[in-house]
Each structure stands twice: as C-alpha cells, then as structure tokens.
Amino acid sequence: MIGVNRYKCGYCGACVSVCPIGAVELVETWIEIADDCTECGTCAGVCPIGALEVLK
Amino acid sequence: MTAKPDKYDIVIVGAGPAGSITAKTAAAHGSNVLMIEKRQAIGDPVRCAEGVSKPQIKEHIEPDERWIAAEVKGSRIYAPDGTSVELSEDVSGAEVGYTLERKLFDRALASEAALAGAEVCVKTRATGVIIEDGFVKGITAMHLGEECEIRADIVIGADGVESKIGRWAGINTTLQPSDLETGAQFLVADIDIDQDFCEFHLGSAIAPSGYLWVFPKGNRSANVGLAIGGDVCSQGDRPIDLLRNFVEERYPNGKIIEIVVGGVPTSGPLEEMVTDGLMLVGDAARQSDPLTGGGIINAMDAGRIAGEVAAQAISEGNVSKARLQEYETIWRERHGKRLKRSLAVKNRFVTMNDSDLNNLVHSVEGIDFSTMTLFEMLKVLVRKNPKMLLSLRKLFV
Ligand SMILES: Cc1cc2nc3c(=O)[nH]c(=O)nc-3n(C[C@H](O)[C@H](O)[C@H](O)COP(=O)(O)OP(=O)(O)OC[C@H]3O[C@@H](n4cnc5c(N)ncnc54)[C@H](O)[C@@H]3O)c2cc1C
Ligand code: SF4
Ligand code: SF4
Numbered sequence: 164m165i166g167v168n169r170y171k172c173g174y175c176g177a178c179v180s181v182c183p184i185g186a187v188e189l190v191e192t193w194i195e196i197a198d199d200c201t202e203c204g205t206c207a208g209v210c211p212i213g214a215l216e217v218l219k
Numbered sequence: 220m221t222a223k224p225d226k227y228d229i230v231i232v233g234a235g236p237a238g239s240i241t242a243k244t245a246a247a248h249g250s251n252v253l254m255i256e257k258r259q260a261i262g263d264p265v266r267c268a269e270g271v272s273k274p275q276i277k278e279h280i281e282p283d284e285r286w287i288a289a290e291v292k293g294s295r296i297y298a299p300d301g302t303s304v305e306l307s308e309d310v311s312g313a314e315v316g317y318t319l320e321r322k323l324f325d326r327a328l329a330s331e332a333a334l335a336g337a338e339v340c341v342k343t344r345a346t347g348v349i350i351e352d353g354f355v356k357g358i359t360a361m362h363l364g365e366e367c368e369i370r371a372d373i374v375i376g377a378d379g380v381e382s383k384i385g386r387w388a389g390i391n392t393t394l395q396p397s398d399l400e401t402g403a404q405f406l407v408a409d410i411d412i413d414q415d416f417c418e419f420h421l422g423s424a425i426a427p428s429g430y431l432w433v434f435p436k437g438n439r440s441a442n443v444g445l446a447i448g449g450d451v452c453s454q455g456d457r458p459i460d461l462l463r464n465f466v467e468e469r470y471p472n473g474k475i476i477e478i479v480v481g482g483v484p485t486s487g488p489l490e491e492m493v494t495d496g497l498m499l500v501g502d503a504a505r506q507s508d509p510l511t512g513g514g515i516i517n518a519m520d521a522g523r524i525a526g527e528v529a530a531q532a533i534s535e536g537n538v539s540k541a542r543l544q545e546y547e548t549i550w551r552e553r554h555g556k557r558l559k560r561s562l563a564v565k566n567r568f569v570t571m572n573d574s575d576l577n578n579l580v581h582s583v584e585g586i587d588f589s590t591m592t593l594f595e596m597l598k599v600l601v602r603k604n605p606k607m608l609l610s611l612r613k614l615f616v
Contacts, residue, residue: 175266176381177482180394209449211401211458211480
C-alpha cells in the first residue's frame with residue numbers, strides 16, 4: 164500500500180505524472196491512490212517533500 | 220457558476236496559462252468555449268518560480284503592474300566553486316525579465332478568456348473522456364461534488380504536469396523520473412539580495428541534476444528554490460531538505476512566507492499532441508524547456524496556436540486528427556528545434572560532475588555576455604570546451 168501523508172503533501176501533482184498506470188489522482192488538495200496500484204514506489208521516489216511512502 | 224449547456228464546441232481542461240490562452244483565442248475566433256478548472260481558485264497554490272522574459276510575455280499580454288512582482292536586468296550563474304558569469308539578454312541595457320505574481324497573472328489570463336466570451340467553471344474536475352466512434356466527444360467531470368457529462372467537438376487537455384486527459388485518450392504521457400525535475404521553493408522575505416539580478420547556482424551538493432535559483436520578488440524578498448532530477452531524489456536529500464540547508468546557511472535571518480512544491484516535465488515535447496477530437500497544450504504536452512524548466516511562455520504560445528486551429532477546425536466541421544495536426548506542425552516549426560537543443564544540453568549537463576561544471580564556468584570567465592542570449596552563450600561554451608561538449612557541437616554551429 165502507498166501511504167499518503169496529507170499533512171505533508173503540497174498537492175503539486177509531480178507524483179501523478181510518473182505513475183506508469185495512472186493510479187494517482189490529485190483532487191484539489193489531496194492525493195488518491197487507486198486500488199490497481201502495483202506498489203512500485205515510483206511516485207514516492209519523486210515527491211519533493213516526502214509525503215508518500217510504500218507501506219509494507 | 221455551474222456548467223449549463225451540456226454541449227460546447229470546445230471544452231478546455233485546466234485554467235493555467237495554456238488553458239486560458241487557448242480559451243481566449245478560440246472564443247475570440249467565434250467558438251463556443253468552456254474552460255474548467257478543478258481548483259476553487261485559479262492560480263492558487265502556485266507551483267512556479269515565476270520568471271519570464273519581458274519581450275516574450277509582451278507578445279501575449281500587455282504587462283500590468285498588478286501581476287508583476289519585480290523586474291530584473293540579467294542573471295548570474297554560479298559554478299560549484301562560487302565562480303560566476305553574468306548574462307543579460309538585452310542589448311539596450313533595459314530590464315529584461317519579470318518575476319510574476321502568478322496567483323494574479325493566471326487569474327488575469329482567465330478573465331481575458333472570459334471577456335473574449337469563454338465560459339469558465341471552477342471547482343470542476345475532469346474525471347474521464349467520452350470516446351465514441353474513435354473520436355473524443357467530451358468529458359465526464361465532477362462539479363461541486365456532482366458528476367456530470369460535458370459534450371464537445373474538441374477536448375483540449377491543458378491540465379498541466381499531472382495531465383490525465385492524454386492518457387485517457389490513449390496518448391502515453393507518463394514521465395520517467397529522470398524526465399521530471401522535482402522542486403521546492405520558499406518565498407523568503409526580509410533578505411539582502413541584488414534585486415536587479417536572478418541567480419542560478421550549480422553543483423551536486425546544492426541541486427544534483429538541476430539548479431538552484433534566486434528570483435527577486437521586490438521589497439527585500441525573493442523566490443529561492445531548487446529542482447533536481449526525479450531519478451536522484453531520495454529520502455533525506457529531497458528538494459525540501461536541500462533547500463532548507465541552503466536557505467538556513469545563506470539567509471539565516473530570512474523569513475519564509477510561502478512554500479511551493481512542484482514538478483516540471485523535462486522530457487521534451489510528446490511525440491503526439493493530438494488525436495481525433497483532442498489536443499494537448501502546455502505542460503500536458505510536455506512543452507516546457509528541458510534545460511531551464513521554463514514553461515509559461517511555451518504554454519502560452521501553444522495555447523494561441525491550438526486555439527486558432529481548434530476554432531478553424533470547428534468552423535470547417537472537421538475535428539479529425541489529421542485536421543488538428545496543423546497545431547502540432549506549426550508548434551514544432553516554431554519551437555521544435557530549440558527544445559531539441561535544450562534537451563541535448565540537459566542530457567549532457569546531468570552527466571557532469573562539479574569539476575566539469577567549474578571548468579565550464581572558468582572557460583568563459585571574463586567574457587562579456589551582456590548582449591548574448593542563452594543560445595549564444597551555449598554556443599560560446601561549446602566552442603570553448605570542444606572536448607567536454609563534443610556531443611553538442613552539431614547543434615550549435
Ligand atoms: C518549481 C517550479 C518552478 C518553475 N519555474 C518556472 C519559471 O520560473 N518560469 C517558467 O516559465 N516556468 C516555470 N515553471 C514551469 C511552469 O510553471 C509551467 O510550465 C506552466 O505553469 C505550465 O502551464 P500550463 O497551463 O501548461 O499548466 P499549469 O499551469 O500547471 O495549469 C494546469 C491547470 O490544470 C488544472 N487541472 C489539472 N487536472 C485537471 C482536471 N482533471 N480537471 C480540471 N482541471 C485540471 C490544474 O489545477 C492547473 O490549474 C516552473 C515549474 C515548477 C514546478
Ligand atoms: S508529489 Fe508529493 S507533494 Fe506533490 S502531490 Fe504528490 S504527494 Fe503531494
Ligand atoms: S506505487 Fe507505482 S503504481 Fe502505485 S501509485 Fe505509485 S507509481 Fe503508481
């Protein structure tokens with residue numbers, strides 16, 4: 164699962180652009196991750212502020 | 220305001236510079252246009268360093284002091300060892316660049332679109348595209364919590380770095396992490412800086428595979444930010460961490476009055492920007508400059524071309540890919556070569572270590588760049604460093 168720390172997230176959309184399957188959505192001020200996420204971690208890698216984390 | 224008619228000639232998704240100029244142009248050419256924006260306030264929050272060239276912005280809109288925060292005369296580029304070169308893109312010695320107030324700038328552009336006759340609908344997010352008989356025929360959207368369908372002959376994706384419109388219509392817009400610069404910026408108040416010059420700082424400790432900028436914002440303040448390659452971003456060394464280090468050391472008494480985060484595509488433009496009934500403009504089409512990360516002007520240029528072509532296509536009753544392709548062709552003629560060069564320089568730049576960067580800057584120390592453009596300066600660099608920049612020679616003859 165991908166954990167989204169919404170207290171950190173600056174809702175910039177950078178993570179959305181790199182998801183290979185389009186599972187990330189920026190809804191105004193929060194991030195939603197769809198169920199088909201493969202937990203590849205690409206989105207978490209590019210976040211400028213470290214708001215995403217692959218949870219084991 | 221709510222979206223009333225459920226059918227438009229053109230629906231534009233996203234009210235950034237790309238969307239607003241597209242909407243303004245298409246409406247001015249007689250099309251029935253709706254522009255939607257998912258945020259409740261256009262332009263906010265900002266994800267930009269707000270630097271633009273003065274002559275270029277003037278091609279699109281009369282400068283208005285309400286959305287100009289500062290004017291600059293030139294730039295200074297600093298090597299990792301602190302050596303610097305000065306660049307100012309103007310022969311006459313007048314101010315050459317603006318730092319915008321994008322919150323107000325984006326709104327000004329949206330109201331120009333509205334004044335030209337476009338409908339605007341905020342807090343409205345596209346959630347999918349409607350495809351029938353192989354043509355994009357509109358979008359599904361969520362407006363103030365209600366799902367709705369908005370039909371249009373042409374859908375234009377101006378939905379920025381997080382664009383989904385292209386993906387939904389079958390165009391692969393996914394960026395590789397190395398094709399994204401991920402960044403953070405503080406608006407730092409109450410600091411002593413030269414308000415006449417932008418600063419660019421290079422170096423692996425400051426901004427690996429990227430750079431740090433200081434853009435004056437008037438009244439003892441500046442946008443201090445940095446962006447790094449998405450592929451070298453890691454826990455503990457994220458843009459926010461690197462920026463905090465720099466600002467604490469350089470401006471210990473500065474006060475941070477705004478935090479900005481964001482990503483800018485540096486992949487170079489998409490291989491296809493149109494399909495039947497659909498066009499992509501601005502960051503959605505990955506049109507930002509791969510080397511500088513500048514995308515405002517490129518987005519506006521694209522919006523103007525797209526708006527014209529879309530309105531013509533509507534009046535001819537032909538919205539096929541072949542017809543809409545004219546936009547892409549014109550855009551590539553005007554910008555393709557420059558962006559290709561930028562991409563090549565960026566690809567070389569990200570492989571350089573600090574001593575390469577120091578050597579580069581030393582090689583041009585003392586040269587008067589005051590009347591040169593970035594392109595001309597790169598040309599000099601290539602000439603002075605034939606070995607190091609061998610791979611770029613063909614592009615800068
Ligand atoms: C840190 C940083 C610094 C930068 N500095 C500069 C600079 O100094 N100079 C420069 O020229 N460029 C700079 N850029 C790049 C510049 O900000 C962009 O290239 C520019 O904003 C692109 O304009 P656009 O209209 O294509 O996209 P955007 O300005 O991103 O607008 C897209 C809009 O679409 C909306 N949207 C997205 N999805 C949907 C949806 N599904 N439904 C409805 N609306 C949607 C978004 O909310 C947004 O308002 C910088 C970028 C970053 C991240
Ligand atoms: S990249 Fe990070 S800060 Fe930006 S929207 Fe995604 S989670 Fe939020
Ligand atoms: S972990 Fe991978 S698949 Fe899941 S949302 Fe992030 S980028 Fe997409």
